[in-house]
Amino acid sequence: MPTQPFTGRVQLPVLIIAAVFLVVVMPTLNAFGIIENFTLNLWGKYLCYGIMAISIDLLWGYTGLLCLGQALFFTLGGYMMGMHLMLMIGKLGQYKSDLPDFMVFLGHTEIPAFWQPFYSFPFAIAMVFLVPGLLAYIFGYLAFRSRIKGVYFSILTQALTYGMALLFFKNDLLMGGNNGFTDFRTLLGADLRTASTQRILYICTAVLMVAVVAGCKWLTNSRFGLIQRAIRDSENRVLFSGYATANFKLFIFVTSAMIAAFAGALYVPQVGIINPSEMTTEKSLEAVVWVALGGRGTLVGPVVGAISVNALKSWATRAYPDLWVLILGGTFVLIVMFMPKGLVGIPSQIQELITKIRRKTPQADPLPPAISSETADP
Amino acid sequence: MSQKPFLLAAEGLSKSFDGFKAINDLNFYLDEGELRTVIGPNGAGKTTFLDIITGRTQPDEGTLMWDDSKHDLLKLNEYEIYRLGIGRKFQTPTVYNDHSVTENLILSLAGSRGIWHSLFGKITSGQRDRIAEILTTIKLADHAHRKAGVLAHGQKQWLEIGMLLAQEARLLLVDEPAAGMTDEETYRTGELLLSLAGKHTIVVIEHDMTFVRQISQGRKVTVLHQGHVLCEGPVDKVQADERVIEVYLGRKSKAA
Amino acid sequence: MCRFLTQRALQRVSLLLFFNLLLAGSFTWAKAQETPSIREVIAAAVIADSPAEQREIILSLKSRPSPEAISWLEKWREGSIFLYEEDGGPSSAVLLDGEADASGSFATIRLSDASPMLAADGSPIRINPKTVDFADTDSGLRRVMKEVTALAALADPSPEKRIRAIQDSSVGQKSEKLPALEALQAVEKNPKVIRVLGESIAIIRLKSRDRNERIAACRTLGEVKSLAAQDVIKSVLDDAMTAGDQETITAAKKAIAAINAHISAINAVGTVFRGLSLGSVLLVVAIGLAITFGLMGIINMAHGEFIAIGAYTTYIIQNVFAAGLKLSPFGISISIPGMNLESGANLYFAVALPASFIAAALVGLLLERSVIRFLYRRPLESLLATWGISLVLQQLFRLIFGASNVQVSSPDWLSGNWTVNDVVFGWNRVFVIGFAVMIIAATWLVLNKTSLGLLIRAVMQNRNMAACMGVRTERVNMMTFAFGCGLAGLAGAFLSQIGNVGPSLGQNYIVDAFMTVVVGGVGNILGTVISALGIGMADQSLQQYLGNPVIGKILVLGAIILFLQWRPAGIFVTRSRSLD
16 A cells, blocks of 8 residues: 555554543543643533534544534533433522522423423433434434435534524523523532532543544444445445435434534533523534544544644633634634645645655656545535 | 346336437337447437436336336336446446545445445455456456546546446446547457346447447447437448438438 | 694684583683783793693683694693793793803793893893793693693694594593594595594494494494404493393494404515515525525625625715714724715715625625635535634624624614505515615626626536636636625625624524525526525514514424425526536
């Protein structure tokens, strides 16, 4: 394979070291007080975003489906977890009622029927997967059946997200309206406000992320991965190779929705709030930025992107509150235009450049390197 | 006289695009094991006909039956038709540019097309041998790990034929295999197709009359004109047919 | 006094006079002087000794209803009549005159004859409104004032005001209002006023003791489909039900049925009209996108921000026509001088329209040259890059114009109404529809009747072919994109007239705009028109029947997804033979 260029895939040892660092070293340092609770909590948040970014990449980078509704699935997962956490507040709320505060505020006297089962933690976890999964299934079934793809798919997921956000902003839905859920107290009996609980949540997130990366690695290396990428490059050809592409796309769409939802469920107890503004298309697009920056079509790229953009954001929103959005938007435009492979792809881009320069000297015009990317998007 | 069952039978097919009749009352019958060449001037409806067979286009009227009328192809979609054993090579070479040559063939291997299989199915040693065999047949063994996108035009054509072979299709629909090839390559393609005749049923669409002569060798040739079968028969007879000459040389046609 | 009254009003006055003589009892004051002017009457009322006397004097005005009386009573009520007490002498009603001087005092004139108040030495008397009492009113006085005002309004020369007064007098169904209305009915010539008179009289008669009169009133109200009578007829029906009066029940039910039918007809027409206007808004917003997305295949997520550029340009132009504008982006203070034109408020829009088109088109040109042209073959990436641009633009708006909405005034006439047969057509909605028609016509002309349009269509159909034919495709791409952005700018100028202008203005419309183009079918202006109107209608109808805009909107989005099941490529399909 001498002709195969270096694709920017980070080698396995590096991955393992990174995983050990995130899962073991960081929480240990935190337990000894070297890493502040605040920092660990922040990283827990970043890793949740990282998982969501992987779910986007699974769709966009590997299958060519740019979904602008990934924040919706993330938030839905968060809401399912949030419902359980709201019920766990019990009488500790402001109104000292069994009902969540916002329901008391709206004048309800009883917990609505669809809230009842959320007293059970296993049920809530099941819903974290089922509700976003089902929504993704129904929407995906309709969209893929009628062969909506490319930008149309993006626009429709955007509309779906927009519609759902409108719905969740309404008080009548009994999901907390504008303010969403907050003021959580306990999870499985553990006080969410203690450092040790937060540390355990962080470890869960880190473990989940390592698992997701490993799972996706396996998935994309299987024959399924081949088909996935073939769909991305030439869906009709796959259809004429006898594969029911709609089913494949549906499978990956639902899978990725569930991954995002689980990340959302871990996000909520760590951040302590969930509301419909997390659901908007802007949030989805922001997550797409992470993937684009990190490098799509790789599994490490999205995580790198999510962490670096959010770390930058944490710093810049404090240092330059006015300019932050300009920086984000501007960076994004530049990445899309000049760094299609993202941060992870920089080494290969440099290598390509060097080869180009070397070839230029002896011979005039070799094979255009962009040949594959040009025909990639139908 | 008892009728021999057809592999593919098209009757009364019609299809128009915005008033333009691409296919007009087309009747076409194909026997198992046949190597049929379809010729016709531009716009005769050859590619549209293949589109209809493979489920890419729905005709306005007519019937299209497969394997002794066991299946109505018009009711099936692309991948279901493919799974019946109908493979197609497109006019412009259509391979997976970002996949290696081997991966292209793996994707085309006969076998389950389900998600489960794609996740957990292993490639057997038998399949590995088969791929190696095909690579030799299509003379791409040296390029097995190169990306298909960087292959030369002719090589891509061959790869696509290789993909048909991997599929083990009963019916191969080959759309202009010689387009963009050198004479040498064209001849070799002809040889390849001839070697497949008998094992598979093949329909070849072609412009290049030398190539048509090479592969038809007295077999039946169908001439399409304005979406309709103009005449059928051995290549010599067809080339001598007055109507065919008129159509090709652009004289005023009585039939029109 | 006759100066204010027309011949017809005089007739009316004499009739009313007759009626009021019966009611008003004492006319001691009126007898004392022959025919005092209305000013004199009011002045006398202001300085009268007791509230009872004040009421009596004012009630005497009932015999002479006139706009002048209304305006004086109005002045009294709002406290612009003052009491000036000469030293030891009687107090008199005075009005302020001229400008305030340094101490805040004004010159004064007598209310009774408009003569200036002079002190004994002949110098004008000046009073300070802060130190002098104004003529007060109590609730009893205000009640009789209202009575007089209502009666006077019935005699108003303007038919609109008469109609208002007639409608007001039917409120409460007081039978003592009847004679005045009947008297007016005898002389009224204006058909609209006659109709309203009939309606109001019938409404009052619904309370009549005479059963037949009630039934007749029901019939009348049913015939004129009186919306105002809806509730009162229902109470008549209820009474008749308890009394078991079959004939009244039938009449009332019939009237209610007629009115309800009328209401649903009004609602239907209103819904269609609102749907049409919402559809027009969508159309105006989406037409630029139909060019950039539909024809060029560029997913311009910053389309909404181009709309905002148009809106902000309108804002700037408006301020240039008025007092100027101060902006301070990035801490640099920029001051745009104003022309202080008096008619600016109504004129500026004519300038703002082309200006907003040009501004948005220029920014579009810049964007095309710097970003878009690298992404023609990569639609998904153009989506992402333009989203980045949209973020940047939004933030720039925030930095330049502030995060809150800015005030763009619309011409006065836009707030008017046009009522036909109880259906209200707001001028702003009519304007919306007219504007949409204009913009579509213009776009159609550009695309089909100009050489630029020919080039655009050629390039959009086949870029390579057009390039081979010697078309400078780069230039055409540039122009087309700029044209689409310019149209978005126009939409912005237009939206500034009917809604708020703020940094996220465009975000509110972007999803709808994309939906409109997708449903219409890419690359087809007619499809966009049909889909915009269709979505607008569907949205308004659902809102009408569900009474809930959010659920209606969500249902429309769902309907669009289902629609695409049936026609995945939109209303009009463009076919291609290539595989992808």
